[in-house]
Amino acid sequence: MDGHAKNGYDLNKYTKVLSDNPAFPWVSKLNSSARQAMAERAWAAISRFFENCKNKVPFKKGFPRFRKLQNRASVEYKQSGWSLSQCRQYITFTDKFGIGTMKLRGTRDLNYYQLKQIKRVRIVRRVDGIYVQFCIDHERKEQLEPTGKSLALDLGLTHFYTDSDGNKVENPRLLRKSEKTLKKAQRRLSRCAKGSKNRAKARIRLGKKHLKLQHQRKDWCVKLALCVIMSADIVAYEDLQVRNMVRNHKLAKSISDAGWSIFTQWLEYFGKVYGRVVVAVPPAYTTIDCSNCGQQVHKTLTTRTHHCPHCSYTACRDWNASRNILNKGLELFRNTDGQSGIYYASGESDLCLYKATSTSKSSRRKRKIQQ
Ligand SMILES: [Zn+2]
Incomplete structure (x- = not known):
């Protein structure tokens, strides 16, 4: 916003400046490659905005927004800052945030891939738990008979x-089907006093309902x-x-x-x-x-x-x-x-x-x- 960063490289360098600044102690705790990944994502948002302006995209151009505190729900690591256990069922984050070791649940078998194929690791918080996404460099090709159609x-x-x-x-009109329960959960949330424990519980309940809808739609x-x-x-x-x-x-x-x-x-x-x-x-x-x-x-x-x-x-x-x-x-x-x-x-x-x-x-x- 102050115009110091002219390109993604500048932004990348700026993360180092921030990490030396005692006003932001959490920046120096974060793994350096994760800092760079953050800078890359920020630059992607900024350049998309400029691109939209240049191409005269109608209506909103997508001015980059700051993330809200409760939505700061993902961190992306490159090839350092984390390590997988021998059996690849546990992941340890090794930077100074002290996340420690987490057990991985899920159906995908990471033993199928080489360790160097894993290019990025992202921790994402959803309403029903914490997810780890692995970005894997792997080409998927399947054979199919031509149908002639x-x-x-x-x-x-x-x-x-x-x-x-x-x-x-x-x-399928999935939203229309679950609209009633969604509205009910929404009403419950808005009846709770702000900052109360019940409100937090109601927020999670509503979030889970939305998440379920998302999953249903994607699956379909x-x-x-x-x-x-x-x-x-x-x-x-x-x-x-x-x-x-x-x-x-x-x-x-x-x-x-x-x-x-x-x-x-x-x-x-x-x-x-x-x-x-x-x-x-x-x-x-x-x-x-x-x-x-x-x-x-x-x-x-x-x-x-x-x-x-x-x-x-x-x-x-x-x-x-x-x-x-x-x-x-x-x-x-x-x-x-x-x-x-x-x-x-x-x-x-x-x-x-x-x-x-x-x-x-x-x-x-x-x-x-x-x-
Ligand atoms: Zn005709």
């Missing part, structure tokens, strides 16, 4: 997705994404700007509840693991166009069927959209097959993901809300 998904709210074969998957999305990847060689999906769509307050809750972003992230990931092609299609015109003749047929949100006056093709609105997405996705795939103009969404080189941007983001948003 291509599939496109139109993500929606009434149905979670409609694919280009006309199959529909119901939206992961399983579904795997099914989709298994069933087709090329998967195209609509690259929705969820961040902008959530600004529509009437739909925000339902959109957040649907978990489209989690789903598409896992789609990308499984595509990479199983060697399938995943194409993100820009959402423009997918609902308006007729998938049979290509003419534009305008419709409002309430029009559920697509009826084309030009070629008298009639289909469910979402099915029509997913057929358009399939056509666009295949076209994009063919155009980018020569490895030129490919945009890797996750920054990894072997990712089979092609992303194209045709319209400016603000106009895309407007169109989406109209649709």
Whole structure:
């Protein structure tokens, strides 16, 4: 904020200055690589903000925020400051904070990996306990028989997705199901006096309910994404700007509840693991166009069927959209097959993901809300 750090390297050096400063005794207690990891994360937030400003991202640019005390719930170590026991079931943190030795519970077997494959170790506090995350440098590749099929998904709210074969998957509406108990827990929390022990207990109870919902949603999305990847060689999906769509307050809750972003992230990931092609299609015109003749047929949100006056093709609105997405996705795939103009969404080189941007983001948003 005072403009001393011009890049990530400056920030890194500044952690050393802070650790020599007696006003911040906890900085010198922390392992030096963990300090650097903190600086890297801070710089990631700062540079993302500048990047958003430069690219003129509409609305909020994401000015970096300070973390609240109770949310200061994670510390990231690099390859020092911790050690695993011989059997790899205990982890010891060796810096001056005196965390000591913790037993690891869980289903993953760390003996499967080389010690030097573990690049980062992160301690995360969730409401139901303390977790240790291991960031492991390991390439996961699985073999799958080609199916000879291509599939496109139109993500929606009434149905979670409609694919280009006309199959529909119901939206689980997990939030709506547990909304009642969530609200009850929230009311209990707000009735407790501030700073009281009962309030702390109520906060944990509420937090656990939210955590359960998160787990349910993730579980559902992961399983579904795997099914989709298994069933087709090329998967195209609509690259929705969820961040902008959530600004529509009437739909925000339902959109957040649907978990489209989690789903598409896992789609990308499984595509990479199983060697399938995943194409993100820009959402423009997918609902308006007729998938049979290509003419534009305008419709409002309430029009559920697509009826084309030009070629008298009639289909469910979402099915029509997913057929358009399939056509666009295949076209994009063919155009980018020569490895030129490919945009890797996750920054990894072997990712089979092609992303194209045709319209400016603000106009895309407007169109989406109209649709
Ligand atoms: Zn038509």
